[in-house]
Amino acid sequence: MRREIGEKQNKIQNQSIYLVSQLRSEIPQITGLKTGVEGLDNLFFVSYLDKKGKPHIKPIGGFPSFGIINITGIPDTGKSLMAEQFALTQASLGHPVCFVTVEQPAVFVATGLRNKAASMGIDFEAIEDRLIIIDASTNTVLREDLSSLLDTLAYAIKSYKTKVTIIDSITGLYEAREMMARMIVRSLFTFLKKWRQTALFISQKRSGHEELTAEAAGGYAVGHILDGTIVLFKKEIMSRYDQILYGKEIGNLIRLLRIDGCRLCGHDPRVHVVEILENGIIRIREPLESYLKKIRKEGKGGQNIE
Numbered sequence: 001m002r003r004e005i006g007e008k009q010n011k012i013q014n015q016s017i018y019l020v021s022q023l024r025s026e027i028p029q030i031t032g033l034k035t036g037v038e039g040l041d042n043l044f045f046v047s048y049l050d051k052k053g054k055p056h057i058k059p060i061g062g063f064p065s066f067g068i069i070n071i072t073g074i075p076d077t078g079k080s081l082m083a084e085q086f087a088l089t090q091a092s093l094g095h096p097v098c099f100v101t102v103e104q105p106a107v108f109v110a111t112g113l114r115n116k117a118a119s120m121g122i123d124f125e126a127i128e129d130r131l132i133i134i135d136a137s138t139n140t141v142l143r144e145d146l147s148s149l150l151d152t153l154a155y156a157i158k159s160y161k162t163k164v165t166i167i168d169s170i171t172g173l174y175e176a177r178e179m180m181a182r183m184i185v186r187s188l189f190t191f192l193k194k195w196r197q198t199a200l201f202i203s204q205k206r207s208g209h210e211e212l213t214a215e216a217a218g219g220y221a222v223g224h225i226l227d228g229t230i231v232l233f234k235k236e237i238m239s240r241y242d243q244i245l246y247g248k249e250i251g252n253l254i255r256l257l258r259i260d261g262c263r264l265c266g267h268d269p270r271v272h273v274v275e276i277l278e279n280g281i282i283r284i285r286e287p288l289e290s291y292l293k294k295i296r297k298e299g300k301g302g303q304n305i306e
């Protein structure tokens, strides 16, 4: 269709054009925020050249600051445990944390946090006032009206000066309207960036999705909007082959983790073995490759090595 002269509504958005030199004072320094998960802090790093021009890497010591990281996996892989450990660790370091719960009511989140604090040796009463819970699980408006959720978040971030935001889970914000998933996640991403939060977004994978990929429920690839993705995975040992390969008895589990991209800093790309202890603490062990080598060396195939 021919467009008439003068009809065009486009406007140059010159407020969105920047010279990098103008941004200099605002460019954030990326540091690490302790994850509270043993073995995870060292998997994010920066690289630099020494005086001889030789490349090196240096762990930043946690999740990259101002990063919005997607933690995805099928149910019962330790996503919420990871979020809880991060929240408690940051609160115990003096940083107020905003925890948006979409799945379980606030009191149950508080119970989980209290029990977890006891397992981690953190004095819960000392940090209670740094843990702010927004309960979207019992509030339909927060779950279904994005503007209300953003306004509530802005209010909580401003009032409590939070530095960290956790949403468990973003999937719960687009249940039954998955075509909205990317829009909702992008709005939350842009919003939390503006408020300079370091954030974890938990997303659910359906068990049918490929195991260690970032693809979240619905296949809408919400992870690609965010700064990085951690994929958690569990595999049941059900065949003789797995039994020999992983050195575990049939019926046991092997838990794995992979950092699937991070655009704010370097990261270890290897699959790592994960362990969830009896007291509900999640920790990262050696790379899978080293674990398998150890199994072969010790000739433990077919036996339970735990």
Ligand SMILES: Nc1ncnc2c1ncn2[C@@H]1O[C@H](COP(=O)(O)OP(=O)(O)O)[C@@H](O)[C@H]1O
Binding pocket: 073, 074, 075, 076, 077, 078, 079, 080, 081, 082, 115, 276, 277, 278, 279, 280, 281
């Ligand atoms: N308080 C706890 N004590 C012991 N084990 C726990 C505790 N909480 C969770 N777990 C174990 O950790 C697994 C992962 O839990 P969770 O992080 O809630 O999974 P999800 O990935 O679905 O969020 C659970 O299936 C359970 O086996």
Ligand SMILES: [Mg+2]
Binding pocket: 079, 080, 081
């Ligand atoms: Mg969970």
